[in-house]
Amino acid sequence: MRYSALAIMRQVLNGHRGWKPAWRDPEPQSSYDFIVIGGGGHGLATAYYLAKEHNAARVAVLEKGWIGGGNVGRNTTIIRANYLLDGNQPFYELSLKLWENLEQDLNYNAMVSQRGILNLCHTDAQRDAYRRRGNAMMFTGSGAELLDAEGVRAMYPFLNFDDARFPIKGGLLHRRGGTARHDGVAWGYARAADQRGVDIIQNCEVTGFRIENGKLLGVETTRGYIGAKKVGVAVAGSSGRVMAKAGMRLPIESHVLQAFVTEGLKPVLDGVITYGAGHFYVSQSDKGGLVFGGDIDGYNTYAQRGNLPVVEDVAEGGMSLMPMIGRARLLRMWGGVMDMSMDGSPFIDHTGIDGLYFNGGWCYGGFKATPASGFCFAHLMATDRPHDVATAYRLDRFRTGRMIDEKGVGAQPNLH
Amino acid sequence: MIINHPLLGPRDASEFTYLGDASLINRPDWQSDTAAAEFHDYLYLRDNPAGTHRELWFHEQGDRSWLVVTRDTLTHEILATELARDVARKTGRGK
Ligand SMILES: Cc1cc2nc3c(=O)[nH]c(=O)nc-3n(C[C@H](O)[C@H](O)[C@H](O)COP(=O)(O)OP(=O)(O)OC[C@H]3O[C@@H](n4cnc5c(N)ncnc54)[C@H](O)[C@@H]3O)c2cc1C
Numbered sequence: 249m250r251y252s253a254l255a256i257m258r259q260v261l262n263g264h265r266g267w268k269p270a271w272r273d274p275e276p277q278s279s280y281d282f283i284v285i286g287g288g289g290h291g292l293a294t295a296y297y298l299a300k301e302h303n304a305a306r307v308a309v310l311e312k313g314w315i316g317g318g319n320v321g322r323n324t325t326i327i328r329a330n331y332l333l334d335g336n337q338p339f340y341e342l343s344l345k346l347w348e349n350l351e352q353d354l355n356y357n358a359m360v361s362q363r364g365i366l367n368l369c370h371t372d373a374q375r376d377a378y379r380r381r382g383n384a385m386m387f388t389g390s391g392a393e394l395l396d397a398e399g400v401r402a403m404y405p406f407l408n409f410d411d412a413r414f415p416i417k418g419g420l421l422h423r424r425g426g427t428a429r430h431d432g433v434a435w436g437y438a439r440a441a442d443q444r445g446v447d448i449i450q451n452c453e454v455t456g457f458r459i460e461n462g463k464l465l466g467v468e469t470t471r472g473y474i475g476a477k478k479v480g481v482a483v484a485g486s487s488g489r490v491m492a493k494a495g496m497r498l499p500i501e502s503h504v505l506q507a508f509v510t511e512g513l514k515p516v517l518d519g520v521i522t523y524g525a526g527h528f529y530v531s532q533s534d535k536g537g538l539v540f541g542g543d544i545d546g547y548n549t550y551a552q553r554g555n556l557p558v559v560e561d562v563a564e565g566g567m568s569l570m571p572m573i574g575r576a577r578l579l580r581m582w583g584g585v586m587d588m589s590m591d592g593s594p595f596i597d598h599t600g601i602d603g604l605y606f607n608g609g610w611c612y613g614g615f616k617a618t619p620a621s622g623f624c625f626a627h628l629m630a631t632d633r634p635h636d637v638a639t640a641y642r643l644d645r646f647r648t649g650r651m652i653d654e655k656g657v658g659a660q661p662n663l664h
Numbered sequence: 665m666i667i668n669h670p671l672l673g674p675r676d677a678s679e680f681t682y683l684g685d686a687s688l689i690n691r692p693d694w695q696s697d698t699a700a701a702e703f704h705d706y707l708y709l710r711d712n713p714a715g716t717h718r719e720l721w722f723h724e725q726g727d728r729s730w731l732v733v734t735r736d737t738l739t740h741e742i743l744a745t746e747l748a749r750d751v752a753r754k755t756g757r758g759k
Pocket of ligand 1: 316612614
């Protein structure tokens with residue numbers, strides 16, 4: 249069924265009794281051409297683009313729980329292309345272009361909202377750095393505007409401009425950035441992939457790989473052995489665990505990031521604000537809740553919850569930037585487990601094992617990457633060549649000295 | 665999380681900073697023929713287990729000692745704490 253205003257009208261007239269499940273619930277077949285492990289945003293997007301861009305017919309996504317139950321449903325929904333380095337910025341600009349056309353392409357309302365992102369700056373050095381970053385963004389067509397303090401005040405008069413430690417001196421405005429409904433992204437890709445024949449198999453955990461003479465034959469799962477010509481792993485925070493089953497060690501540690509939502513408020517904040525100095529970022533959801541977060545907890549964990557010191561730190565950051573936030577009640581908080589890579593940048597690469605491909609290391613920033621990650625991973629799996637904008641995301645970049653240290657803070661996950 | 669410091673007793677984890685896997689104590693020999701490969705693995709590759717993990721914590725806001733903390737990464741439960749110095753000595757490291 250295609251969704252349209254007319255389809256909704258028809259359903260209204262028959263009391264909404266005609267809606268069908270958005271994707272099938274097939275039994276796993278004995279073998280596939282392509283298996284994608286992980287039914288998060290990246291895995292589902294990969295399967296969709298394999299079918300759409302590369303005409304792959306026998307494709308399955310294997311998800312251990314339910315699709316969208318991982319980080320794709322746990323993040324703070326910010327999408328943007330405001331990177332600096334050559335290895336990154338063209339990739340995120342491709343992602344932003346795909347976001348801009350996503351809903352038409354998928355025939356699904358993912359609530360993509362280009363409400364603008366403002367990165368605040370608090371020192372002259374930070375302003376210079378933003379000027380440079382803004383230029384890098386403009387080279388790839390992503391758009392950037394440098395605001396002075398008055399420009400920021402005109403947008404968000406309620407911010408604390410005269411904080412003694414971090415007075416607001418201006419900001420870098422990225423109008424094409426914004427937010428998207430995270431669950432909608434997973435569901436939209438799932439439905440569109442299913443319509444192109446992809447089998448989305450939930451409650452199917454991959455428990456091992458069958459590898460002979462350096463060649464991958466298939467995967468062991470909780471629903472039996474499934475053969476495959478090519479397997480792509482896109483399991484976000486579980487990369488270390490899953491790739492260990494193929495005998496690999498990765499330049500990755502799993503850390504938790506927390507997110508917070510207040511009670512629903514009247515509209516107060518129409519864009520996204522980030523406050524690098526105090527480690528805080530905030531937007532308002534369409535339901536009215538202020539959605540915000542800050543730093544990672546900073547030590548290895550697979551628990552999908554965090555600890556209190558970071559809650560306190562995030563709340564302090566919020567209060568110092570936006571004192572009125574202290575009047576709002578916090579409704580919910582949760583954690584998501586992320587692959588923190590050693591330089592803070594991701595991987596989309598072959599492994600040393602013939603037929604096995606890896607996508608991971610997205611740290612706290614992989615939601616915005618979802619479309620381009622799927623697009624480029626599908627390209628790599630189908631053609632065995634990296635996509636032009638994803639050539640830097642190699643697993644061996646630490647060995648060859650080609651790290652992508654976007655934040656410039658060094659080789660330790662909890663610094664990123 | 666409460667880290668039971670072997671000398672100072674129970675302390676809040678926020679007094680500490682985290683370095684990572686306790687295997688970082690075992691720095692490779694820089695003069696070995698395969699030093700470049702060994703340093704790559706040492707610096708960048710990780711086991712990243714879900715479950716028991718031995719890791720280095722620095723008591724920065726306290727006595728500035730390094731601890732080896734054994735922790736369950738699924739539950740945040742802390743199973744053991746040792747002075748990193750003692751751990752290093754047990755493996756035959758000098759001083
Ligand atoms: C609190 C928080 C806030 C964030 N905010 C942002 C943000 O504002 N902007 C942004 O760009 N990014 C953000 N991120 C990061 C972003 O959410 C992730 O980088 C990205 O979603 C990860 O990709 P994914 O969606 O495919 O992962 P997931 O949705 O986690 O997908 C991985 C899937 O693999 C499955 N899986 C694991 N092991 C197996 C197995 N053995 N067999 C089968 N399936 C398996 C899991 O069940 C899971 O469903 C945030 C993350 C968190 C936690």
